Amino acid sequence: MAGARELPPDEVLVQRLRDGDEETFALVLDTWSGSMLRLAMSFVSTRDSAQEAVQDTWLAVIKGIGDFEGRSSLKTWVYRILVNTAKARGTKESRTVPFTSLLPEEEGPTVDADRFRAPGEPYAGHWAVGQKPQPWHIPEDHVLRGEVREVIAEAIDELPPRLRTVITLRDVAGYGSEEVCDLLEISPGNQRVLLHRARALLRRKLEKYLSGAHDVAGGRGRA
């Protein structure tokens, strides 16, 4: 995880926060706010609103740390406050993201059907001629790798909100599937469908970008 620092164990963190240790507060603030901002973006419509949701969350944490019972990890507790805060803002902006069931557009194949041999053909359902994924080489070069990260960042922003929420938690913030189900109150099956769709969309973006980058030797690829 980029920029993540080792935090002391929860008991230590919580005690220090309760003792009013500002350095500890600054440490958790700086360590978590980045991924909290990304997460908040899935529920609200503007960057400013996401920022306010994160600020409101921290204010609630400051005031409520005395009531934290340690039944979840401190991080899960903080993120759950954020999810609820951001959801409430999203509702006001009429941009709710209910997770109870899958939407029709979230089902069905994640890879274009015409990349596979048609039913009835020999080897039906296997990669069609010329459609097989070609191996990639994500460049080691610092600048080029930065470009790849940018392509991914843009692609994350373009994802439908529910897909963005799940992939942000799982792959950007590094949560396990159980924690994500718990945080968003979704079933493991739905979580996996949303994550898989999001990853497949991003893989496709990278495929497009990297094949374009190969055509234009040394130049910027077409996204």
Added chain:
Amino acid sequence: MNCGEFVELVTAFLDGAMDEPTELRCLTHLAECDGCETYLDQFRQTVAVLGEQPAQSLPTEARDQLRGAFRALWRD
């Protein structure tokens, strides 16, 4: 198992969230399909790049305000 089925199972496969017979079918499919092996590898690379996303941060002003709020609570 064909490739169209395999590509939909990649996340479950990577999460170790499938029953043994299905996992076995994935493994035997992968053993003879370089296209799907590449697809799986690209999925892994995509996840890896996602984990490298640079951290966003709160504006300094917001950060200072929050530190101030924390400090204020303890001064009272």
